[in-house]
Amino acid sequence: MLAINSLATRLSLLFALVSMLLLGSIGTYLYHSLTREIAWRDDQMLQGRLERLEAILSNGESVDMLQHRSHLYANMMGNRDNLLWILDNTGQTLIEVNPSDLPVPNLPTTNTVRLMETAGPVQARLAWHTFEQEGRPLTLIAGKLLDERNQMLRAYRLRLWFALAIGALLAFLLGWGVSRHGLQPLRRLIEQANRINIRQLDRRLDVTGEAQEISNLSHGLNRMLDRLEDGFSQLSRYSADMAHELRTPLTNLLGQTQHALRRERSDAEYRQVLESNIEEYERLSRMIDSMLFLARTESPSRKLICDSVDLGEMVLQLCEYFEGMAEDGARALINEASGTVVANHDLIRTALANLIANALRHGSPGTPIHISTMDLGERIKLCVHNHGPIISPDDLTKVFERFYRGDPARSGVVDSGGLGLAIVHSIAQWHDGEVQVESNAEDGTTFSLTLLRA
Structure with missing residues (x-):
């Protein structure tokens, strides 16, 4: 059963629509080409007929003589769909071949051959022109009824519509088969994906040999x-x-x-x-x-409100806040920070406080803690450096995870329960910033927070 929301059905319908447009365009072009070709051949026939009549009259034949032999023209032209009038300058009909009993058309006089298609219940294509025979103006009118041509064109149009309908149906069926075959890899992919559940997240989709x-x-x-x-x-x-x-x-x-x-x-x-x-x-x-x-911070429900934050002033306030804690370990907080960033004041203060508290907790007694900034063009890098036990390379990738402690035995009054650096990481991400850590025996440990310059 076809479902309209099926990709195969939509592709099939689209393929059928494109085929209809293509076949319709080709059919329309062929139809108009045929119509123009038939009209051109009719016009050439009518013009040739006028030339032959004019040649006959110019060779000495009088209209009076031709009136008695009009059956010759009727036999020459046929008596079903061909018309002929020879009119004098008063509009009186001298010779008439008119099997459909059409009224004599009222046409303007012209020395050149003119063409016109009449309207009404009986349509005809007319060609006429005026010339003089022995000083006597005559108007020659040749015509052809269009009933046969219109009937043929109607039959041709009907065949075109029938061919278009059959082509669209075949295009849909062909498109359906091609789409079903082409979407088999997608169905195999769906089957593989359906076999993966919460207990099998280690399984992966097999892409061998696929498109x-x-x-x-x-x-x-x-x-x-x-x-x-x-x-x-x-x-x-x-x-x-x-x-x-x-x-x-x-x-x-x-x-x-x-x-x-x-x-x-x-x-x-x-x-x-x-x-x-x-x-x-x-x-x-x-x-x-x-x-x-x-x-x-990781799923903010409202837009972050940011303003200009003076890092030098903020670090100075935090150094005064942590001064007593630093003196307990005979350590000094050295403020070398400067510059202004675009950030939320309270969040950045929390992040810096956690970095300084982490440095105090893990720094060696008697060693200073440096808080400095580095100009990176459009951004400012704030660094908190301390000397103490280095962080192993295995731990460097985990220090910003929740509840992670490189040394679980070390905790104190400022212990954050293993969430302090995770909070710093979330605040940095919320500000489209970046937090990093470097640790080695020669230089100690440095945590850096990169933010957008004001």
Whole structure:
């Protein structure tokens, strides 16, 4: 059964339409060519007839003599569709061959042969001209009835329409067969795609021996499957990591509370338990806030509001904010940043704060932390550099993933639950920017954030 939304049906209809247009154009051209050829031959015949009559009259034959032999002209021209009039200067008919009893046409006098097609129930093609015989003006009119020609052309048109209809039907059937055969690779591709489900995302479409278009489509779908597999893998890791991160504080809360309730305790002991629980609650709150923030930045529901942000001033404010934390490790925050970027002020402040907090958390005690900028033409690169344990090459590609920690044992008051650098990465993507990391034993570790210059 044909479905109008089927690609094979649409291709077949399109092929039939194109065939109809092509056959119709050819048929129209042939029809008009035939019509012109028949009209030209009729005109040549009528002009030749006028020339012969004029030659007869010019050779001494008088009209009176010809009147008695008009049957000769009737036999010469036939008596079904040919016409002849010889008129004098008063319009009186001298000789007439008119089997259809048409009225004598009222034609203007002219010395050259003129042609005209009459209208009305009986159509005829006329040729006439005027000449003088022994000083006597005569008008010769020769004609041919068009009934036979029109009947032949109507039959020809009917055959053309019939041929056009048959051609369109054959074109549709041929197009249907060709489309069905040509779309077999697509149906095989659909069958392969239908066999891939959420448990078989590692399977890929086989493109061996297929046409270039199908091969390109298969490669595109395979790349999409690669991205989907990576996304599901990340989602699975995120779910497992989230469960692990949430389980630790919840386990601590449950254990401390159960231990406290095993026996009667003093008010001071209960207070100590509650204060410890508050720390775990704050850790959970920060983690939930970070996950909600990531959800907003990676799927923004509103347009990002940006303005000019002075990096030097912002870094100065953050250095003052983290000054006490830096002094605890005998470290100095050195501000060498300058320049203005187009960004959302609050988001960029959050990203810079996470980078500085990460440098404080992993930098070696007694070493400075440098915050500087680099001019890249239309963009500005903000770098946060610290000296400390280097990040292994395997970890460099994972530091911006959620819940990832290069050293899980290192956490402190500013610990972000493994989401700090993931937030930086999301903010950079939201600003069409870029975040990178470089780490080696000689130069230390540098995180860079590239943004559009104001």
